[in-house]
Amino acid sequence: GAGVSQTPSNKVTEKGKYVELRCDPISGHTALYWYRQSLGQGPEFLIYFQGTGAADDSGLPNDRFFAVRPEGSVSTLKIQRTERGDSAVYLCASSLSERAGELFFGEGSRLTVL
Amino acid sequence: GESVGLHLPTLSVQEGDNSIINCAYSNSASDYFIWYKQESGKGPQFIIDIRSNMDKRQGQRVTVLLNKTVKHLSLQIAATQPGDSAVYFCAENIGDYKLSFGAGTTVTVRA
Numbered sequence: 001g002a003g004v005s006q007t008p009s010n011k012v013t014e015k016g017k018y019v020e021l022r023c024d025p026i027s028g029h030t031a032l033y034w035y036r037q038s039l040g041q042g043p044e045f046l047i048y049f050q051g052t053g054a055a056d057d058s059g060l061p062n063d064r065f066f067a068v069r070p071e072g073s074v075s076t077l078k079i080q081r082t083e084r085g086d087s088a089v090y091l092c093a094s095s096l097s098e099r100a101g102e103l104f105f106g107e108g109s110r111l112t113v114l
Numbered sequence: 115g116e117s118v119g120l121h122l123p124t125l126s127v128q129e130g131d132n133s134i135i136n137c138a139y140s141n142s143a144s145d146y147f148i149w150y151k152q153e154s155g156k157g158p159q160f161i162i163d164i165r166s167n168m169d170k171r172q173g174q175r176v177t178v179l180l181n182k183t184v185k186h187l188s189l190q191i192a193a194t195q196p197g198d199s200a201v202y203f204c205a206e207n208i209g210d211y212k213l214s215f216g217a218g219t220t221v222t223v224r225a
Contacts, residue, residue: 004157031211042203042215043158056212091157102148103213105157 002026004106006092012112013082021077021109023092032075033103034067035091043091049075082113124220133191135219137204142185146207149178149189152218153200161189161202191221199223 005024013019025032031050035043045059052072060066064082069075079086089110093103127133139147145166150158164171164178164187171178177190187204201220205213 033211040217042205042218043213044215045212048211050211056209059212093157101146102160102163103158105159107155107157 004092004094004104006090006106006109008109009107010110010112012114014114015082015084017082017113019079019082019111021079021090021092021111023075023077023094023106025073025075025092025094026104027073029094029096029104030072031095031097032069033093033095034075034077035093035105037089037091037108039088046077046090079111082111084113087111087113123217124222126222126224127194128224129194129196131194133189133194133198133221135189135191135202135204135221137187137189137216137219139185139187139204139206139214139216141206141208141214142182144206144208147178147180147187148205148207148213149176149187150203150205150215151198151200152203158203194221194223196223196225 007022033048034046036046037043047057047067048055049069064080067077089108091105091108093105095103148163149161151161152158162173162176162178164180175192179188199222201218203215203218205215208214
């Protein structure tokens with residue numbers, strides 16, 4: 001596809017459940033980022049991948065959050081034992097280089113934890 | 115229309131007028147700044163960027179001004195159009211790859 005694709009676009013789950021959010025970056029983009037956006041706020045950094053490895057996961061709020069990018073393309077953000085406070089839009093972005101430049105964002109996955 | 119002061123969450127502007135959106139950044143070591151536009155239900159979209167060795171940069175209908183002395187950034191939109199209605203975020207580079215976003219300003223264009 002031409003842009004960053006994220007699935008699902010909406011996910012409603014119950015407290016305590018496990019969720020996976022998928023990101024398919026722009027072809028050829030080696031850098032991939034996950035951000036979280038709460039209502040009325042700007043995006044907050046979660047994790048950055050350069051290739052297959054997580055170069056910086058300092059933004060992950062706790063050990064219930066984990067992300068992988070096994071083949072250096074598609075990435076999955078995994079959240080265990082979801083809590084109501086995890087409700088937010090999870091944005092994925094990709095870029096050509098590791099230097100923060102023009103990030104291309106997907107439309108996000110809106111997670112609602114009941 | 116102008117968001118007066120360092121930051122206001124909303125800005126209402128008459129179609130055809132110029133808009134000025136202000137942003138204060140926190141890290142004096144930041145060397146790269148970006149403005150993003152986010153429409154409802156979509157991800158942020160790159161508008162324009164500026165590096166710290168510049169004071170001004172112009173794009174199509176947009177101009178970004180950087181004042182490092184007071185750590186202030188502004189986005190000017192000329193001849194604002196209905197399609198400019200969105201939330202605008204400034205972001206600063208706080209590491210080679212990490213961006214810190216402001217809270218955003220919602221711009222509403224009145225017909």
